[in-house]
Amino acid sequence: MDPDADYTTYVRARWDSLVRSAVLLGCSPTEAEDIVQTTLARCYSGWAKVQSADVPDAYVYRTLVNCLAKSRRRRWLAETPTERLPDRSVEDPADAVAERASVLAALSALTESQRAVVVLRYYADLSERQVADALGIPAGTVKSRLSRGLEQLGKDLGDADADEARRGSPC
Amino acid sequence: MLTDDRARDLLRSAVADLTVSDAPADELVRRGRRTRRRTRLTAAFGAVALVAVIAVGSAVVSDIERTADQPAATQPTPPTETPPPTENGLVTPPGTRLVGMGPIAVAVPQDWGTNKVKCGQPLADTVVFEGTGTLLCFVPQRDVSSVHFGEITSAQKGATTIDLGEVEITRSDIVEVQGDYPFSVGRVTVPSHDVEVLVRSTDEQIVRRILDSVQAIPTGYMAIPVPYESPKETAARLKTAGLVVRLNDVYRPNMSSGVLLSSDPPLGSIVPRGSTVTLNVSEATTRTEQNHQIVEYLHELMTAPDRPPQISGPMLPVTLGLGDEPVRVEHLPNLNNPDAWLIHRESFNGYNGPFSAGDKLATDPDTWTVTAEGQQSCSWGRAADMPGFDKDLRLTIEPENITSCLEWWAVDVYVDKSGSIDAISLNLVEP
Known part of the structure; x- marks a missing residue:
């Protein structure tokens, strides 16, 4: 299969769940879409590795977690205000x-x-x-x-x- | 402990209603292809032929370049008019400001911003520090110009070496890059300091003028270093570099705390060593619980004056005001007496005095809304802060259900970082 076509199919299939995962990992919805874009853009350049991975999702999620960690380091989230639990x-x-x-x-x-x-x-x-x-x-x-x-x-x-x-x- | 299934259900339901944009699959592919081309471009920098005209001993680089498609025999563009040096030895052409990194500075138009970027793409004409060259998410490319400072990304084969007196730089020819907006790009580097300046614009003359303005920063001056990941580390870096640092908390309810928002002067500005730099840092916490306590305290102060409850923090003087005008200072314990709240003014915003914020605080708190955003329902935008309290958290108490703005009032409570009430101001709508 054409790598670009394969990549496009994967992005369409997983975009939604990746964005929701990013929200659960602590991003705002807007940040989540940015982070997932960053993640998937990285995966594009290494798509052959993703395809050859035993579980492509695990590879992509690893990239997502790394992107998120990098983003947090850049922004230095020293304090994340937490609302009082109800x-x-x-x-x-x-x-x-x-x-x-x-x-x-x-x-x-x-x-x-x-x-x-x-x-x-x-x-x-x-x-x-x-x-x-x-x-x-x-x-x-x-x-x-x-x-x-x-x-x-x-x-x-x-x-x-x-x-x-x-x-x-x-x- | 939760069961596995319950945990799954909870996580799924927590984001079930989230609205997610359509997957930008095609755009991601286009961006990926563009990034590949960009990588090739970086490599191409080394292949551009050089025309070497070296200006030795000059503080400002002369016009030494030609564009990639010009034949070698073409005469160089006449040098731009050099403005007179300023007293400190730096050359600042009219309408520009100097920005730099390490030992060099360039002049950019005065109205250019700093780090006006998203996903690596400049959103406006801007100076960009670090993070250049990687486009990992995307914002459509815009027709804007930018100067990127960062570490050297690749070797500059064929670049011209120029001695600026105190430092040696290399400079490549300006090349044109095809894309959504074909743009020109030029680069200088300072190999000894691992500094790279990349200038890009759809107007080649802008690139040329900025590259022509490259100059060594004279002894006694420095470029304010670019930020580290945290304000604390940035402050440490600036202090080490010989600057005096002042940290200034800026209330930003919708951001995380501790994000470096800006600095004054802007990062990259050229300043005398020993200058003071103010770092503006976000203070995000809405202090919800504390806000609740403060409002409750003020209400109880008015309704149970014999037993004023205590809040954390010392009982400092409280400035009473009308609108954004401070009127007089009272001490908080005295404010359990309603008379202490009275401001004897004949009129304010068309209403007849005397005025009392305390009277409003004695009303039923269940009819109030309390916000920290200053969105006052009947005012034209956020009323100005009382002078001297603009660094405080400003809680605005307003009546919730009013049928007319003539019934509207607001009590602004200014609270400092320790939770002490600094000032209380009454506002009424101006008919």
Whole structure:
């Protein structure tokens, strides 16, 4: 297949989820589109590598995370203001907006490394092995960061989720 | 702890309603191809034939170039008129300002901005520091001119070496590059300091004039160094370079804190060593919780004057004002007495006095909106800050549901970084 055509097909297929991933990784929607453009532009110049990768998505997400880190270093996000988490339960089905806001706020309360593994694992649907490859860290580190990240998210999102998790657990 | 499925659901729902633009796939491909051509262009710099006319001992480079398509026998363009040197030995042609990096400076038009770029593309005529040459996301190319300062990106084969007296530079011929807007580009480098100046414009004469203005920065002067990644590191770098640095927080509610916004004088300006440089740094936090506490405190101060609650920070004097005019100073504990709020003026904006912001603060807080953006619903834009408090966070309290602007009022509360109230001002709409 023509590399440009292959690239175009990939961009069209993944653009949306990459932008949403970038938002979950902490970008504003506008920044997210910029970062994803930067990511995909880099991938264009190394498209042969992307094509030959075992999991092209992992390669692209790795580039996305690197671009994001570089962007943050440039802008020096020394302080990321975090809104106070809402006091009420996010399980209120009547208030989906509050739930979404609280999920983003809870994500922002994670460390950057925890946030990256959580988003790549649970939004980008990469396997733990692929997350490890994408982030250049051992699989064991992915597991521990996921565990701590989910625990923190559970705490920040309120007892309702934690209760549900307990109910759903065989233990 | 959350289950895997619950975590997936939460993340998906958090961005489910996000509006995402269409994938710019075709534009990305075009940009990628352009970047390839640009890479070839960089390589082509070394292949451009040189015409060597070396001006030795001159502080200003003479006109030494020809364009790539001119035959070698063509006479060089007559030199532009050299303006008289200024007292400090720097040459600043009329209508220009000097900007530089390391040991050299060039003159650019006075109205050019600094770092007016997005995704590597200049948005207006501008000086650009670092980050040049890589176009990793895209903004359509515009018909603008720019001077890029940065590290040397590639060797300049065939460039002319010019001795500026205190430093040696190399200069390449001006070449034309095809694209959406065909533009001319020229380059000088300072190999000893790893500095490159790339000038590009659709008007070749602009490129030529700027390259002609290259000069060595005399002893006792320096170019304000370009920023590092953080204001703190930038400040350290500037201090090391012999400048006095003042950090100035600028309230920017929609940005992250700690972003270097600008400097005064602008980065790259040529200044005497030991000059003071002000770095303007974003202060983003909206201090939501603190804002809430402050507003609640003021309300309680008016409605429960016997038991004024405490807020963090010392009880400093508070300036009371009308609009942007400071009127007098009271001490905060005294403001539990409604009379202490009274400003005895016959009239203000067409209303008869006396006036009291305290009366407004005694109304029901559930009927207020509190903003830090100064968007006052019945005023023409944001009213001016009271002089002397423009560095403070300005909280504006307004009535929420009014049927007419004649019912509108605003109490502006100026809060310093420590959370202390500096000033409170009452505003009324001018009929």
